[in-house]
Amino acid sequence: xxxxxxxxxxxxxxxxxxxxxxxxxxxxxxxxxxxxxxxxxxxxxxxxxxxxxxxxxxxxxxxxxxxxxxxxxxxxxxxxxxxxxxxxxxxxxxxxxxxxxxxxxxxxxxxxxxxxxxxxxxxxxxxxxxxxxxxxxxxxxxxxxxxxxxxxxxxxxxxxxxxxxxxxxxxxxxxxxxxxxxxxxxxxxxxxxxxxxxxxxxxxxxxxxxxxxxxxxxxxxxxxxxxxxxxxxxxxxxxxxxxxxxxxxxxxxxxxxxxxxxxxxxxxxxxxxxxxxxxxxxxxxxxxxxxxxxxxxxxxxxxxxxxxxxxxxxxxxxxx
Amino acid sequence: xxxxxxxxxxxxxxxxxxxxxxxxxxxxxxxxxxxxxxxxxxxxxxxxxxxxxxxxxxxxxxxxxxxxxxxxxxxxxxxxxxxxxxxxxxxxxxxxxxxxxxxxxxxxxxxxxxxxxxxxxxxxxxxxxxxxxxxxxxxxxxxxxxxxxxxxxxxxxxxxxxxxxxxxxxxxxxxxxxxxxxxxxxxxxxxxxxxxxxxxxxxxxxxxxxxxxxxxxxxxxxxxxxxxxxxxxxxxxxxxxxxxxxxxxxxxxxxxxxxxxxxxxxxxxxxxxxxxxxxxxxxxxxxxxxxxxxxxxxxxxxxx
Numbered sequence: 001x002x003x004x005x006x007x008x009x010x011x012x013x014x015x016x017x018x019x020x021x022x023x024x025x026x027x028x029x030x031x032x033x034x035x036x037x038x039x040x041x042x043x044x045x046x047x048x049x050x051x052x053x054x055x056x057x058x059x060x061x062x063x064x065x066x067x068x069x070x071x072x073x074x075x076x077x078x079x080x081x082x083x084x085x086x087x088x089x090x091x092x093x094x095x096x097x098x099x100x101x102x103x104x105x106x107x108x109x110x111x112x113x114x115x116x117x118x119x120x121x122x123x124x125x126x127x128x129x130x131x132x133x134x135x136x137x138x139x140x141x142x143x144x145x146x147x148x149x150x151x152x153x154x155x156x157x158x159x160x161x162x163x164x165x166x167x168x169x170x171x172x173x174x175x176x177x178x179x180x181x182x183x184x185x186x187x188x189x190x191x192x193x194x195x196x197x198x199x200x201x202x203x204x205x206x207x208x209x210x211x212x213x214x215x216x217x218x219x220x221x222x223x224x225x226x227x228x229x230x231x232x233x234x235x236x237x238x239x240x241x242x243x244x245x246x247x248x249x250x251x252x253x254x255x256x257x258x259x260x261x262x263x264x265x266x267x268x269x270x271x272x273x274x275x276x277x278x279x280x281x282x283x284x285x286x287x288x289x290x291x292x293x294x295x296x297x298x299x300x301x302x303x304x305x306x307x308x309x310x311x312x313x314x315x316x317x318x319x320x
Numbered sequence: 321x322x323x324x325x326x327x328x329x330x331x332x333x334x335x336x337x338x339x340x341x342x343x344x345x346x347x348x349x350x351x352x353x354x355x356x357x358x359x360x361x362x363x364x365x366x367x368x369x370x371x372x373x374x375x376x377x378x379x380x381x382x383x384x385x386x387x388x389x390x391x392x393x394x395x396x397x398x399x400x401x402x403x404x405x406x407x408x409x410x411x412x413x414x415x416x417x418x419x420x421x422x423x424x425x426x427x428x429x430x431x432x433x434x435x436x437x438x439x440x441x442x443x444x445x446x447x448x449x450x451x452x453x454x455x456x457x458x459x460x461x462x463x464x465x466x467x468x469x470x471x472x473x474x475x476x477x478x479x480x481x482x483x484x485x486x487x488x489x490x491x492x493x494x495x496x497x498x499x500x501x502x503x504x505x506x507x508x509x510x511x512x513x514x515x516x517x518x519x520x521x522x523x524x525x526x527x528x529x530x531x532x533x534x535x536x537x538x539x540x541x542x543x544x545x546x547x548x549x550x551x552x553x554x555x556x557x558x559x560x561x562x563x564x565x566x567x568x569x570x571x572x573x574x575x576x577x578x579x580x581x582x583x584x585x586x587x588x589x590x591x592x593x594x595x596x597x598x599x600x601x602x603x604x605x606x607x608x609x610x611x612x613x614x615x616x617x618x619x620x621x622x623x624x
Contacts, residue, residue, distance in 0.1 A: 217400075217432070218426070218432035219445070220402065221424065222446035222449055222497060224445075228449060237434070237436065239436070240436075311436070
């Protein structure tokens with residue numbers, strides 16, 4: 001039994017595999033629930049239910065437990081009405097059910113100010129920024145990457161500069177991007193672009209270089225020349241790995257979103273998060289963070305599924 | 321063990337001699353002249369091939385054999401145009417060739433089928449490169465696939481095939497271009513013994529029926545004798561032609577000949593050339609350092 005679970009580099013059977021996948025989500029949820037619902041586990045604060053004679057306590061005030069105990073002692077000594085309260089978690093850790101509710105209410109809560117957006121509007125603007133930044137980066141970066149991986153000339157010409165540029169932090173270009181591109185979506189797209197583009201060239205050229213050279217030689221002996229080599233051998237040869245790279249790079253693009261959305265006119269999902277944190281609506285914050293996670297995971301699963309459709313030789317290879 | 325009385329490998333039956341005479345009258349397809357190849361390595365210049373000269377006649381089957389490091393792979397890669405010789409010439413039908421081209425088909429040990437193409441599309445690849453239209457290319461490809469007996473798998477992807485089947489597709493793919501010469505670089509080296517034997521008979525069958533000249537690299541002595549009209553024996557460091565052996569085993573070949581006196585005589589000669597008896601035995605020799613490690617009262621005291 002133990003051997004079956006802990007066999008080195010052997011795949012689990014399908015039932016235990018599904019079980020583990022479910023557990024990987026259930027476990028963190030369990031820990032979170034335990035910390036939220038079992039009072040003696042953590043709960044470092046007291047939520048006041050009855051202020052007694054403590055002047056600054058109100059119903060619902062959150063204070064640290066030591067402070068609360070001190071006040072109880074003070075009141076005892078002064079012979080005044082004692083405050084009462086329940087143990088509670090800090091405001092930044094809402095319980096799972098609160099976040100679950102916020103999942104719904106975050107979408108239905110009207111923006112607090114007129115210039116702020118509804119959650120779905122914020123989300124939509126974020127997705128657009130990601131899409132355009134990633135799309136523009138890809139239509140330029142992928143061809144350059146493939147050329148660099150195929151022809152040494154391009155590799156020598158582009159890669160040294162790209163290597164240098166990719167160390168420059170994309171956020172550092174925020175002010176510049178605003179100065180050049182204005183304050184709306186354009187500079188945000190530019191930040192995503194800068195964050196993705198240079199990595200993309202290097203990743204794609206590396207993937208291209210990993211293509212089995214024997215395939216290129218075989219193609220040459222079959223009469224393939226420059227352009228047909230590129231379009232009939234190199235590109236189809238790397239397309240599945242390229243697709244995987246793109247999925248990973250898309251994940252990286254999301255990490256640049258936070259900076260991108262804080263420049264110019266603030267907008268988007270990360271701005272929503274910042275605002276909600278400012279109002280101490282941490283349930284909304286958690287809900288929004290999770291929405292990003294869910295969007296990311298679903299896109300990735302969707303793309304993986306799509307990949308198996310587009311590349312039939314890949315699908316069978318995985319099961320063979 | 322008693323020694324068999326073997327004839328000399330140079331002794332040829334009249335019909336065999338007659339066949340070689342006629343073979344040498346045929347036009348020369350491939351001629352290699354004073355071919356040299358040196359590599360620059362950290363230890364200095366290394367000569368991989370030195371003064372290689374030979375001629376291959378039309379529809380001849382030549383095997384190239386030699387110990388590891390004799391440069392046989394380098395030779396076939398130069399012939400395929402995948403590497404450039406340091407000096408010397410190679411003439412195909414009397415014309416000098418440079419670089420890879422469809423006139424010299426190549427079959428690699430690692431199959432090198434395009435994994436993203438079906439069997440049919442793999443075979444069509446060369447035809448399309450030659451500018452053949454899609455429909456005629458497809459029609460022709462299917463004929464070649466039929467020839468190697470894989471019609472049922474025309475729409476399969478390479479990973480769905482066994483090693484032997486993959487190599488048959490690779491052969492069909494190379495033949496579809498109708499090259500002047502088919503270069504084969506240890507094509508059956510990765511196959512198991514049974515599959516290899518089967519592939520050898522298939523290859524002879526194809527060679528008999530198609531206008532094709534074959535240059536075949538192997539390190540398997542039996543394979544070389546069984547397949548070849550003539551065997552080019554190379555020696556290592558530097559890679560030089562040691563001997564061009566005319567195989568005295570009559571054609572057409574069949575597996576029963578593997579134990580015929582001519583076959584064994586040729587094999588003995590190849591053994592002598594490729595594994596010469598050690599000059600200084602004991603010195604610099606690679607041997608196990610064995611001591612008895614079985615307890616004296618072990619159940620099985622000795623394996624003899």
